[in-house]
Amino acid sequence: MISLMMPMFVMALVGYAFSGDIKHVAIAIVDEDMTPTSMSFTSRLETVDTFHVTHTALDRNQAENLIRDGKVKAAVVLPDGFERDLSAGLAEIFLLVDGSDPIVAGMTGPTLDATARAFSPGVRVNITSLVMYNPQLHYLSFLAPSIVGLIIQFLPTFLTAISLAGERERGTIEQLAVTPIKGFEILFGKMTCYTIIGMVEAALALLVAVGLFGLQIRGNIAVVVFFLLIFTIASVSIGTLSSVFAKNQIQALQQVIPIIYVSIFLSGVFYPLESMPDFLRPVSYVIPMTYMNHALRALIIKGASLQVVLQDFFALGLYSCTLMALAVLLFKKKLE
Amino acid sequence: MGEVISTRDLTKRFGDVVAVDHVNLEVAEGEIFGLLGPNGAGKTTLVRILCGLLTPSDGDATVVGHNVSSHPEQVKQNIGYMSQRFCLYDDLTTFENLDFFARIYGQPKTEARKRISDVLELVQMSDLRDRLGGTLSGGLKQRLALACALVHSPRLLFLDEPTAGIDPPLRRVFWHYFRQLNTQGITIFINTHYMDEAGLCDRLGILRTGRLDAVGTPRELKRKVARGDTVELLCSDPEAALTILEREERILSARTENGWLKLVVEDAESSVAGIISTIERNKLKVEQVKVTETTLEDIFVALASSGENS
Numbered sequence: 169m170i171s172l173m174m175p176m177f178v179m180a181l182v183g184y185a186f187s188g189d190i191k192h193v194a195i196a197i198v199d200e201d202m203t204p205t206s207m208s209f210t211s212r213l214e215t216v217d218t219f220h221v222t223h224t225a226l227d228r229n230q231a232e233n234l235i236r237d238g239k240v241k242a243a244v245v246l247p248d249g250f251e252r253d254l255s256a257g258l259a260e261i262f263l264l265v266d267g268s269d270p271i272v273a274g275m276t277g278p279t280l281d282a283t284a285r286a287f288s289p290g291v292r293v294n295i296t297s298l299v300m301y302n303p304q305l306h307y308l309s310f311l312a313p314s315i316v317g318l319i320i321q322f323l324p325t326f327l328t329a330i331s332l333a334g335e336r337e338r339g340t341i342e343q344l345a346v347t348p349i350k351g352f353e354i355l356f357g358k359m360t361c362y363t364i365i366g367m368v369e370a371a372l373a374l375l376v377a378v379g380l381f382g383l384q385i386r387g388n389i390a391v392v393v394f395f396l397l398i399f400t401i402a403s404v405s406i407g408t409l410s411s412v413f414a415k416n417q418i419q420a421l422q423q424v425i426p427i428i429y430v431s432i433f434l435s436g437v438f439y440p441l442e443s444m445p446d447f448l449r450p451v452s453y454v455i456p457m458t459y460m461n462h463a464l465r466a467l468i469i470k471g472a473s474l475q476v477v478l479q480d481f482f483a484l485g486l487y488s489c490t491l492m493a494l495a496v497l498l499f500k501k502k503l504e
Numbered sequence: 505m506g507e508v509i510s511t512r513d514l515t516k517r518f519g520d521v522v523a524v525d526h527v528n529l530e531v532a533e534g535e536i537f538g539l540l541g542p543n544g545a546g547k548t549t550l551v552r553i554l555c556g557l558l559t560p561s562d563g564d565a566t567v568v569g570h571n572v573s574s575h576p577e578q579v580k581q582n583i584g585y586m587s588q589r590f591c592l593y594d595d596l597t598t599f600e601n602l603d604f605f606a607r608i609y610g611q612p613k614t615e616a617r618k619r620i621s622d623v624l625e626l627v628q629m630s631d632l633r634d635r636l637g638g639t640l641s642g643g644l645k646q647r648l649a650l651a652c653a654l655v656h657s658p659r660l661l662f663l664d665e666p667t668a669g670i671d672p673p674l675r676r677v678f679w680h681y682f683r684q685l686n687t688q689g690i691t692i693f694i695n696t697h698y699m700d701e702a703g704l705c706d707r708l709g710i711l712r713t714g715r716l717d718a719v720g721t722p723r724e725l726k727r728k729v730a731r732g733d734t735v736e737l738l739c740s741d742p743e744a745a746l747t748i749l750e751r752e753e754r755i756l757s758a759r760t761e762n763g764w765l766k767l768v769v770e771d772a773e774s775s776v777a778g779i780i781s782t783i784e785r786n787k788l789k790v791e792q793v794k795v796t797e798t799t800l801e802d803i804f805v806a807l808a809s810s811g812e813n814s
Contacts, residue, residue, distance in 0.1 A: 339591035343652070346555050346585040347608045348577050503557045 177426065181433050189218070190443045193272055196223040196234050196243040205251035212287050213244065218279045231264055235300055237476050238466055241266045242276045259284075260294045267302035268469035270310050272440050301386075301470050309384075312377040313464035314437040319373050320400050321431050321457055324366035325424050328407030331358055333420035336411075345501045352496045359404045359492070366400035367393075386471030395467065395477070398484045399460045405491030412499050431457035459483040508533045508660050508691045509554060513563035516549055523549040525714035526563065531707075533659075536682065536692045538705030540800070546714040547695040548588060551662050554693070555585050568660055581609070584653035588664040588695075590645040594638030598629060598648055601637055602655050609656035616655075623651040626681060643674050650681065661685065663694040667701065679704060699800040710804070718803075725803055732756055733772040734802060735779065737765045738792035745783050752782070759805060768802060 197213065199206050214221045223240055225231040231243035245262035253259040263280055265273040277297055284293040302309045335341040344354060377383040385392065406427060407420075414420035432438075434448065435457035441449065452458045463480035466472035474481070509531035516524040523546045531537040539547050552558045554567050556576030564571060570578040592601045599620065606616040624630045627647040632640070640648060646666060653661060663682075667675040679701070682692055694705065702708055703722050710717045710725070718725055739745050742765040749755050749767065754775050756768040769775040772795045780790050 338594075339587070339589055340593060341591075342557065342587050343585070343591040343605075344608075345557055346580055346583075347605065348580045349608050350577070501557075502559060503552060 174425070174429075178429055178433075181429065184445055184448055190272060190275055190440060191217050192220040193218060193242065193276065193442050194222045194240045195219050195276070196225045196231050196240040197221055198225045198228060198231050198243060198245040200227075200248045201246050201250040203251035205254055206246045209246060209250075209284075209287055212283060216279065216283055218275070228262075228264070232300065235264060235266045236470060236472065238266075238462075238470070238472065241269060241272050244280060254288055254291055254293075258292050258294070259288075260296065263295055263297045265297060265299050266470075267299040267305055268310065268465050269440055270302065270305035270307055272442060273299060273305055308377075308381055309469055310465070311438075312374075312381070312383045313468045314461050316370050316373045316377070316396070317399065317457060317460045317464055318432060318437060320366050320370050320396065320460075321403050322428055323369055324362045324400055325403045325407040325410075325428065326421065327365065328358060328362045328404045329410040329414070329420040329424045330417045331362070332408065332411035333414045333417045336414075337416045342503060345503060351499050351501045354501075355408060355496055355499055359401070359408060359495075362404045362407070363397070363400050366403065367396060370396045370400070383468070385468050387467035388474075391474055391477075392464070392467050395460065395463050395481070395484070398481070398488050399456065402456045402484060402488040402491060405488060405495050408495040409491060409498070412495060431455050434458070435461050437461055456484055456487045506533060507531060507566075509537075509565070509567050509693065511554075511563065511565040514550070514553065514560055514565050515562035516546075516553055516558060517561040522714050524553065524560075527711075527714075527716045529709055529716060529719055531691065531693060533691050534686070534689055535706040536686055536694065536704070538702045538708045539693070539695045539711055540697065540699075540702045540708055540804075541695075541711035542697060544713075545711045547711055548664055550711065551585075551664050551693070551695055554579075555583060555662055556580055582659050584656070584658035584661045586646075586649045586653040586661070586663045586666055588668065590649060592637050592645070592649060592652060594636065596637055597634050598624070598637065598640070599633040601648060602652055605652050606655045611656060619655055619657065623654050626654070626684070627651045628677075643670055646670060646678075650678075654685070658690070660691045660693065663692065665695050665697065667696070667698065675701075699804070702800050708800075722800065725800070732768050732770040734796045735767045735769055735772050735776055736794040736796055737767070737779070737783070737790055738763065739765060739783055740789045740791070744786070745788055748782065748786055749779065752779075754778075757802075757805065766802070 197210050199210060210221075213219055223234055225234060225243060228245055231245065234240045235243060243264040245264065247260055247262060250259055261280065261284065263277060265276055267273050277295060281293070281295055284295070299305065335344065378385065407424060410423040411420045414423060430451070434444070434452045435455050436452065437457070441452055441458070444452065459480040463477040463484075466476050507530050509529070511527055511529055514524055514527040515522065527550060539550065541547050549558065553560055554565055554572060556572050556579045560573060564573055566572070567579045568582040572579055593604070596604065602620045602623065603616065606620060611619065621630070624633065627650055629644065629647055629651065632644065637645070637648065650666065667678050670678070682694070686692055694701070696702060705722070707719065707721050708725060709719045718728060720728060737745070742760040742763055745765050746758055746760055750758055754769055756770065758765070758767045760766070767779065769779075776793065776795070780793065783790055
């Protein structure tokens, strides 16, 4: 059944996820001019679909902070004298972009340009961009943290899922069940083992990214490790839950695969969340991978502080605890 | 000496199928109790319930002083279980398998090491400590399984068809182990479908389609069920003779086997002469007569036919 549904499901998923144009990118506006023209331009920006003006900053400093904290992906600065320069025929706009998301960063410029051109046709508007973090807009810097996350979502989940189901298949669970060992002790043993394996895998992947491709880990390595740990625990718990409900290894695997697929495509790993259609976006907020992705990118590329990723931390923590608790409660040492 | 196993109307249903049907039995400490029955009778299911691996649908059971429904984990601390199929770890060595289980039961390290050496000696596998479980032959796997069931010195041992698929010489060796353990005071509950093994037990229970048809010592069972002696006749046409004698009242049961006519009669002494003359009157010749002791196989058949008649 799953073999039939899966291709259709995946295609639909990919189609929808990647179909949209990038929309609702959070931006801030710094109006240093404060003239009717600048305010009019600001209003125009508010109507553009691609952008979502969430903040008005007092100065460039504040704008940089907003970007650093991940509250906006870009800031448009209308310099002092904007109105005057516009009527003179040549105006300037400054654009600050968050380079940790190169795809979004890449299209804010052109969109701003198009908006300016539509606003005052015939007038030349120079847009000077300043990319914060990842100035070359390397796709790898964007991708590498996510790949690490993917590895953790993929491998420990698989391994844990087939481990318990495998014992059931081979019959060793029978001998184990007849001993006085407690159900949660069996689970704990398995989960610890695969959590350690998962962490080692993540470490190795990061090592390759740093060593071979020059990825720079800007943030606090301890916080990064901590996040990797929580996420690994969440993945291992998903795997455990799957094997609790499976009679054999194949079934356990089949149950885990849709989860992994959804995680890969809907969590903003390959394409930004902003490009997903509105009806799918709520789904991404339910996936642990989304938070992991966001946190890892912020920590590694932007060197963000714990404050910024606090929301991700709570979301992932909640996930891990709930899934672990469920796995322990639902696992029974009976043979039926 | 008390009972190590005591059940009351123990029942287990899987959907519509009643695998174990209101079983009442008792096993005393220190005896070898055999559960005899054909495949599918419910023997494995019954043992699994007694080990705490399955929950009863109805009734209850007390094993080594604990109720299997409410305190299965206490039961497990004091029992050993050898399952029908090999369920130890292929990727661990003989020693590692034993060590794993010894540690689960909470044995301190030095004690465990000594115990492992002892059980390895019992099953004669001391020189195979470092062999991977997966590379062992069938017979060796069974021996290892027995060793693992014993490594924590249980009072009661459950063996589910421990000699299935093993050649006769090795079966004898196994029974040698069982008797050795029994002299040490360990109670043994053994599932089997081999009649000869059943004869070696102190007491027997016969399980068919979930119901306990009879319980007792092998001798008691023969007397209770067969109610008589077996007379075997080699004659020219056993089938014809069967048809003739079937109708006779003093014949309790009759069947043919390998050209022999096997009859169970209440008393051979008084019946033999009459049987022979009946056959010869019908122009059939009797070549040989044997009066043999009732075997468990006969009990089985008798039970089966009485089941059909009721």
